[in-house]
Amino acid sequence: MSSPVLDRRQLIGAAAVAGLAGGGPAAAQAGPGLKLSRPCVVSTWDFGVAANAAAWKVLSRGGAALDAVEAGARVPEVDLKNHSVGRAGYPDRDGHVTLDASIMDQKGDCGAVAGLEHIAHPISVARRVMEKTPHGLLVGDGALQFALEQGFKREELLTPESRAAWKAWLKEHRYKPVANSEVKTYGRELGLPGGKTNHDTLGMLALDAQGNLSGACTTSGMAWKLRGRVGDSPIIGAGLYVDGEVGAATSTGVGEEVIRSCGSFLVVELMRQGRSPREACREAVTRIMKRDVARDPDFQVGFLAVNKAGEVGAFAVQKGFSYAVCDAHDQTRIVPSESLS
Ligand code: GLY
Numbered sequence: 001m002s003s004p005v006l007d008r009r010q011l012i013g014a015a016a017v018a019g020l021a022g023g024g025p026a027a028a029q030a031g032p033g034l035k036l037s038r039p040c041v042v043s044t045w046d047f048g049v050a051a052n053a054a055a056w057k058v059l060s061r062g063g064a065a066l067d068a069v070e071a072g073a074r075v076p077e078v079d080l081k082n083h084s085v086g087r088a089g090y091p092d093r094d095g096h097v098t099l100d101a102s103i104m105d106q107k108g109d110c111g112a113v114a115g116l117e118h119i120a121h122p123i124s125v126a127r128r129v130m131e132k133t134p135h136g137l138l139v140g141d142g143a144l145q146f147a148l149e150q151g152f153k154r155e156e157l158l159t160p161e162s163r164a165a166w167k168a169w170l171k172e173h174r175y176k177p178v179a180n181s182e183v184k185t186y187g188r189e190l191g192l193p194g195g196k197t198n199h200d201t202l203g204m205l206a207l208d209a210q211g212n213l214s215g216a217c218t219t220s221g222m223a224w225k226l227r228g229r230v231g232d233s234p235i236i237g238a239g240l241y242v243d244g245e246v247g248a249a250t251s252t253g254v255g256e257e258v259i260r261s262c263g264s265f266l267v268v269e270l271m272r273q274g275r276s277p278r279e280a281c282r283e284a285v286t287r288i289m290k291r292d293v294a295r296d297p298d299f300q301v302g303f304l305a306v307n308k309a310g311e312v313g314a315f316a317v318q319k320g321f322s323y324a325v326c327d328a329h330d331q332t333r334i335v336p337s338e339s340l341s
Contacts, residue, residue, distance in 0.1 A: 034278075034311065034312045034313065034325070034335065035309065035310055035311045035312070036207075036306075036310040036311075036312055036325060036326075036327040036329075037310060037327045037328055037329060038207055038208075038209060038211065038310055038327075039059035039060070039065075039068075039206070039207060039208045039209045039327070039328075040059070040206070040207050040306070040310055040312075040325070040326060040327035041055040041056060041059060041068060041069070041072065041204060041205070041206040041207075041325075041326045041327075042204070042205050042206075042304060042306055042312050042323055042324065042325045042326070043055075043072065043202060043203065043204040043205075043304075043323060043324045044200075044201060044202060044203040044204075044250065044252045044302065044304055044321075044323055044324075045200070045202070045252065045321075045322060045323065045324070046322055046324065046334050047076055047079070047082055047085075047202065047324075048202065048204065048323060048324030048334075049324040049326075049332050049334060050075050050076070050079070051072040051073060051075040051076055051202055051204055051324070052072060052204075052324050052325075052326035052331065052332075053075075053326070053331060053332075054071045054072045054074065054075045055068035055069060055071055055072030055204065055206055055326070056068075056326050056331055057071065058071050059206060059208055059209070060328070062208075062209050063208065064208055064210075064212065064214070065105070065106070065206040065207060065208040065212050065213055065214035066103070066105045066127075066212075066214040068206040068208065068214070069103065069204045069205070069206050069214045069215055069216035070103060070123055070124060070127055070216060072202075072204045072206070072216065073101070073103075073123040073202055073204055073216040073217075073218045074121055074123060074124065076202045076218070077120060077121050077122065077123060077202075077218055078120055078121070080159060080161075083161075083162065083165070083220075083223070084200045084201065084219060084220055084223075085201070085202050085218055085219055085220055086099065086120060086121070086122070086157075086218065086220065087120045087155070087157050087159070088157075088159045088161065088162055089157070089162070089219070089220020089221075089223075090162050090165060090166065090220060090223035090224065091158055091162060091163075091166050091220075091223070091224075092221075092224065092225045092226065092227050092229065093169075093170075093173075093224045093225065093226065093227065094227050095158065095163070095166055096117060096158075096227060097117060097157035097158050097162065097220060098115045098116065098117055098220070098221065098225075098227075099113070099115075099116045099117070099119070099122040099157075099218070099219070099220055099221075100112075100113065100114045100115070100116070100122065100218070100219050100220075100221055100230060100231055100233040100234040100239075101113055101116075101122035101123045101125070101126045101216070101217060101218040101219070101233065101234055102126055102137075102216070102217050102218075102233060102234045102235070102236055102239060102240045103123060103126045103127050103130060103214070103215070103216045103217075103240075104130075104214065104215050104216075104236060104240055104241065104242040104248075105130075105212070105213075105214045105242060105244075106212040106213045106214060106242060106243075106244025107244060108242075108243070108244070109130055109131075110130055110136055110236050110240075110242075111126045111127055111128070111129030111130025111131070111133075111135075111136060111137075112126050112129060112136060112137040112138075112234040112235070112236060113125045113126050113129060113137070113138050113139070113143040113147075113234060114137060114138075114139045114140070114143070114230040114234040115139050115140040115143065115228065115230060116138075116139075116140070116143045116144060116147065117140075117144055117157070118144060118154045118155055118156070118157060119144065119147045119152045119153075119154070119155070120153075120155055120157065121152070122218055123216050123218045124152070125138075125143065125146070125147045125150070125152060126216075126234070128146070128147075128150050129143075129146070132150065133146070136236065137234060137235075137236075139230070140228075165223075166224070169223075169224050200219060200252045200253060201217060201218070201219040201231075201233050201239065201250075201251070201252040201253075202216075202217070202218050202219065203215070203216075203217045203233075203239065203240065203250025203251060203252055203304055204216045204217070204250070205242075205248040205249070205250055205304065205305070205306045207306060207308070207310055211308065212244065213242050213243075213244055213247065213248045213306070213308065214242060214248070215240045215241070215242045215248045215249075215250055216240070217233045217234070217239045217240040217250050217251075218233065219231065219233045219239075221233070221255070222254075222255070230255075231255025231256070231258075231259070232251055232255035232256075232258035232259045232263065232264075233255065235255075235259055237262050237264060237265035238251070238255070238258045238259045238262060238263055238264060238265070239251050239255065239258060239263075239264060240264050241264035241265045241267070241268045242268075243268050243272070245272075245308070246268055246271050246272045246307065246308065247268055247271045247277065247305055247306055247307035247308055248268065248305065248306055249263075249264040249265075249267035249268050249271075249277075249280070249281070249284075249303055249304065249305040249306075250264055250303070250304050250305075251263050251264055251301065251302065251303050251304075252300075252301070252302045252304075252321065253299075253300045253301035253302055253316070253317070253321075254299060254300065254301055257288050257291075257299075257301050258288075258301060260288075260291075261284065261287055261288050263284050263288070263301070263303060264303070266280075266283075266284045266287070267280045267281055267283075267284045267303050267305050268280075268305070270283055270284070271305065271307050276307075276311060276313055277305035277306060277307055277311055277312055277313030277314075278305075278313025278314065278315060278338070279313070280303075280305055280313070281302075281303035281304065281305050281313050281314050281315035282313075282315040282338070282340075284303050284315070285301060285302075285303060285315045285316060285317055285339075285340060286340065288301055288317070289317060289340060299317060299318075300316060300317050300318055300320065300321065301316065301317050302314060302315065302316035302317070302321035302337055302339075303315055303316075304323050304337075310327075312325060314335070314337040314338070315337060315338055315339065315340075316337045316338070316339040316340075317339060317340055317341070318339050318340065318341050319336075319339050319341070320339075321336075321337040321339065322334050322335060322336050322337060323335055323337060
C-alpha cells in the first residue's frame with residue numbers, strides 16, 4: 001500500500017489516462033488538475049452541493065470564509081433526508097441523538113462541541129465556543145448548558161424516521177460501519193434493520209476573496225454508537241484543520257482511525273512540505289492503511305484538502321467517496337474521489 005510520490009507531469013498524465021479510460025470529465029478532474037478560482041468552497045459528499053450553495057451566497061458577495069462555512073454547514077444540519085448530520089441524524093444505541101462539530105479560521109481560532117444533544121445547529125454552537133469562551137471544546141451536558149445560555153432553542157432531534165430505524169436496529173443489535181453510507185442512505189426511506197448503520201460527515205473548506213481560509217465539520221457520528229462515543233469531527237487536527245499560510249483539510253469516515261493519525265493536521269503539514277492537496281490526502285490515507293489491523297471490508301476514510309492557491313484534492317481508502325466543488329465557474333460540480341482500491 002505504499003504510495004510513491006509522482007511528479008506533477010506524471011500526475012497530470014495519470015489524470016488524463018483516467019479520463020481516457022472512461023472516467024469522463026469529472027474523473028479527469030479528480031487528479032491534480034483541479035484548481036478553483038477565488039473565492040471557492042468544497043465539501044464532502046454529494047450533499048455538499050446544497051451546503052456549498054449556502055456558502056457561495058456568502059462568498060460571492062465578498063463575505064468571509066468563516067461566515068461561509070458556518071452558513072454551509074447549517075444546511076445538512078436541518079436536512080431531514082440526511083441521517084448522518086444534525087437534526088435527523090441517527091441516534092446512539094440508547095436512542096440519543098448526539099452531535100459533534102468544529103469550526104476553524106485562518107488565524108488558528110477554533111471552537112468545537114462534542115456529544116451535544118437537543119440543538120439542531122452544533123456548528124453555530126461551535127462558533128460561539130470559539131468566539132465567546134476561552135475554550136476550544138465543550139462536551140455533553142456542559143455544551144448543552146452553554147448553548148441554551150447562548151439562546152439556542154432546545155429541540156427533540158430524534159425524528160420519527162430515525163426512531164423507527166433505531167427500533168429496527170435494536171431487534172438485531174448489529175453494529176457494523178458501512179462504507180459510503182452517505183451515498184447509500186441520503187434521501188432514502190428507512191428499511192432493513194442493521195443495513196444503514198453508519199454515518200458520516202459534512203466537512204467544508206472555503207477560501208474567500210480576501211484569500212482567507214476557514215473550515216467546518218459537522219456530524220451525528222456513527223449510528224448506534226456507544227453512548228459517549230466521539231469521533232474525529234470535533235477534534236481539531238483530526239476531522240478538521242486550517243492553517244492560513246498553507247491550506248485546510250477535513251475528513252470523513254471512521255473517526256477512530258482519523259483521530260489516531262491526526263489526519264487533517266497531517267494533510268496540512270504535508271502540504272506545508274510541498275505536497276499537493278491530492279498527494280497529501282493520499283499519503284494520509286496510505287498511513288492509515290499501513291496499520292496492520294483486521295478491518296471490515298466496508299472500512300472507509302476519505303480526506304479532502306484545499307491549499308492557499310485554490311488547488312483541491314481528495315483521496316479515500318475505497319471507491320465511493322465524492323466531494324462537491326464550487327467557484328465562479330461552476331457551483332454544482334460533484335467530483336468522484338480517487339482511492340487506494
Ligand atoms: N467521521 C465522523 C465520525 O467518525 O464520527
